[in-house]
Amino acid sequence: MKNQFPQTRDLVLVGGGHTHALVLRSWAMKPLPGVRLTVINPGPTAPYSGMLPGFVAGHYTRAELDIDLVQLARFAGARVILGAVNHIDVASKLIRVPERAPIAYDVTAIDVGITSTMPQLQGFTDHAIPAKPLGHFATKWDAFRADTKDPHIAIIGGGVAGAELAMAMSHALRRDGSANAVVQLVDRGKVLKDLRDVAKQKMLVALADQGVTLIEDADVTEITADGILLSDGETIKSDFTTGAAGAKPHDWVAGLNLDIHEGFISVNSALQSSNEDVFAVGDCAHLSFDPRPKAGVYAVREAPVLFDNLRARLSGGELRAYKPQNDYLKLISLGDKSALAERFGTALQGPLLWKLKNHIDRKFMNQFVGLTPMAQPEVPLTVADGLRDVLGDRPMCGGCGAKVGRGTLRHALAKLPDDKRADVLSALGDDAAILTTGNTTQVMTTDHLRAMVDDPVVMTRIAAIHALGDVWAMAAKPQAATVTIILPRMSAALQERTLAEIMVTAHDVMTDAGAAIVGGHTSQGDELTIGFTVTGLVEKRAITLAGAKSGDALILTKPIGSGVIMAAEMQCKAAGADVAAALAHMTEGQTAASGILADAHAMTDVTGFGLAGHLAGICEASGVGAMVDLAAVPVMDGALDLVKSGVQSSLFATNRADVAGVKATNCALSELMFDPQTAGGLLAAVDAALAQKLVDRLQNEGYPAAIIGTITDQVGRIILQD
CATH class of the missing domain: 3.90.650.10 (PurM-like C-terminal domain)
Incomplete structure (x- = not known):
């Protein structure tokens, strides 16, 4: 359902992490009137970290691992921008995404997680796959597992995350019939050194049971296409090398003009950075008021606080404090459908704990399954004849799905007089008009589209390509274009931001096609509509x-x-x-x-x-x-x-x-x-x-x-x- 109120403020969520996913879901239930909500993420889905080991082991499908951000954004009434943010200009409140106009914000929140890439390690970027971001890793593992038999695997980083991955990989490969697969867990010191003794001993036994080879006190100097080179000259064979050694912030996050702690954004108890309009959550944030390790459980519990504080910041309310728990139940997958639970120094393991972990993970993911958009307004009991037939049983589509039918259009045009002119060569029904001026043949067409996506940049690209299609269909070369824009009701500031995004995009598309934008018209209405009138020049024949x-x-x-x-x-x-x-x-x-x-x-x-x-x-x-x-x-x-x-x-x-x-x-x-x-x-x-x-x-x-x-x-x- 379209916004019932004018839009006056821009809230932009950078990243589709666990906290932001929950905020989007809450927003659908309780939106703040007047706010245009945007979520920016590199891809259409966001993997859930809690189920990654189970996915790697083969217990979950890729679809079960991923939160569908496109569906979630539609449910929340948000526009989704698919692109990787590479900078935020805090002073001018502009977010940079390659190949598009900057995205302006009034308030923004950052939830982009971390990476386990190791750029300082020679050859890592070219020959290894970092375990984070999770989506890229999951895709690469899926493809490798499908095409490789009896491989050698190497995981750099012997912490809990690396051990979990090693056991999951070993289990998956053996289950797939790779009886001779070799899975190696490599660490510069001792593996699992950060675990308490009881849990560590149980994990070491589990690693042995899964056939994982431990390579400790190993100083890795280079990654090659064939394996890992150690400082003592030894080479560890590897067909698939990954890194799971600690949490590394994204470079662009570390470079923001905010208070930064070891590359992470420092936030106060309200999850607010040193700039009051920039919030940060999840692994990319440093809880300066009460530091905690990087763990998904904190991201999940930050969600209701962030939701309330974003609304408060946008509406003049008071912020509330997030209070992280002192300890939490750690559930660690052991490859097969068994898990280890650790808390307060006590550790247990077994299939029942896997069932508990599976229940918790599926309960979290089920919040994002089976979403339905807001219902259309109720139709009164007594209405004019034919109203329900026109409304139908589904909302009207955007784009060309909102066109008048071919038959209706033909019947209407058939009633027009046949005004023949010597300089107009085409007939009604052709893709474009064919006009002659002296020895020049020109085509002209017009088209506009009711928005079917809320991102004005994508919608502009689609509308421009759509209008150019009539010129291309006549084998003409685009020449000039005018733009017609109807904006939904919004404040003057948002009008300027939206028009800037539209016009920069329109200029880029038309310039690429060889046409110049020569003018246009703008107005306001109930929803975004973008159209173009385009001319083209014919070299051979139309x-x-x-x-x-x-x-x-x-x-x-x-x-x-x-x-x-x-x-x-x-x-x-x-x-x-x-x-x-x-x-x-x-x-x-x-x-x-x-x-x-x-x-x-x-x-x-x-x-x-x-x-x-x-x-x-x-x-x-x-x-x-x-x-x-x-x-x-x-x-x-x-x-x-x-x-x-x-x-x-x-x-x-x-x-x-x-x-x-x-x-x-x-x-x-x-x-x-x-x-x-x-x-x-x-x-x-x-x-x-x-x-x-x-x-x-x-x-x-x-x-x-x-x-x-x-x-x-x-x-x-x-x-x-x-």
Whole structure:
């Protein structure tokens, strides 16, 4: 549901750590009116550290390990920015993320964890995988474990974290059939030296039971592709080397203009840094008032205090103090489904303790599963006829999912008088107008989109690429653009911040495409809408919908599925990774593709009417039919599963009804043919003899292009063949 109140303050959460995940969940239950909430994270998910050893051992899947930040942000009504922060200018209150305009804040909180990378160790960056950040490590381990038999593993750092990893790795490899795998735990001193005696002895026995080799008093001098070189000249063979030796702050955090303690942000009891508008939690923070070791239990218990204090700072309330516990129950995985528990010097171990740990971890993660966005407003009992039919049973989609249907548009345009002009060569229905001035041929188009993501930078990229699609579809070169922006109600300060993000992004996209921004218009409304009017210059000829010939091959340059993925995202049903991948496809420009397909017989861009609707446009204008090999159509990750689960864009039914003459089986691939696309690919009818060479060129440029069918002589008939 869109904000009911004007936005006046920016709260930015940097990082998707445990504390911030819990704050987002609490915010969904009790938002502060007037606040625009943003979360910035390098990827769409954030792994939960408590389950990492279990994941490494094979007890949990990757999906079970990860908190889906895209779904959580949607649930909380927050915008999510996928990118790695590399600096915060505390004086100007600007957060820097590469390749985008700075993000302004009024209040920010930092929860980015730590790293276990060892840049001072020669070869580590090139040949080793740090155990933290967890997401990168988990991905690398998954791939290595799937492709390697009987490897040698080396873990540098013999603390509890390193020992846990070693036992988990050994268990996983042996369970997978690598009976001769060698797992080595390497430390410059003695392993587990920080554990109390009882717990240490039990851990040493567990390490031996899992077959872990201990290499102590080893001074590592270099990491190579084949192993670890020690100062005494000995080489330890290793096919997978990781580092788990202590907590190292991220370099950019250590460089902030704040009070820093050994690279970590010093905070007071309110979790506030030396700057009153910057908070820090989790492993990247140093509790200067009551120092504690780095442990996830503190991050979890900081969450309610941070939530209250962020609200207080943004609304003029009083801050409260966080009081960390003196000790806590440490539950350590022992590789198999057994765990060791230690507290106050007492240690126990066994399968029951694993069950306890598993229960605690799953209870934490279950808070982020099955989220549903805020319900739509209740419809009164008595309403005008037809209101419920228009509302439907789901919220209206954004992007091209919010378009008027093809049939409705055609019927409305058919009532216009036929105003023919000598200098206007195109007809209603073409992707863009074709205009002539002297010896110059120019195309002109306009398009705007209702926001489907709350990040104005991503939305601007999508809207710009979408509008440029009509120019590229005619094999023209973008020339100039004007921008039309409707901002949601917000304060003057937030208007300026948002417009700056939009205009910097619009300039970058249009400049990359070869066009200049020459003006525009801004206003305020209920929600963010971004549009562009674009002109382009034609060098050879403008390619239209007409011209396809029987026997032509059909080429598609991008996969389909964005409509159903973004519809699912609105309902917290789409996997964050699939959403991120879909957005990447939508923000991919097609300058090179347009040039490669410049000799196509007919071409269009696939947008709101879906692949079937836009193919029907080519068939009608060209007086032909088409056959589509559904198995050859590239599809975005996750789209088919969402269709099978019953998710549809709000424009799907209209698109299906508006395309006559389609013969299709009732399958998910057929349904995707009517899925509205935003900033979709180019669909071109080309000489069949040239098709494969064109696809090869497109793929060499990075486009996931494919030959998806042929043009037939069955006029108006489209066969979807599975």
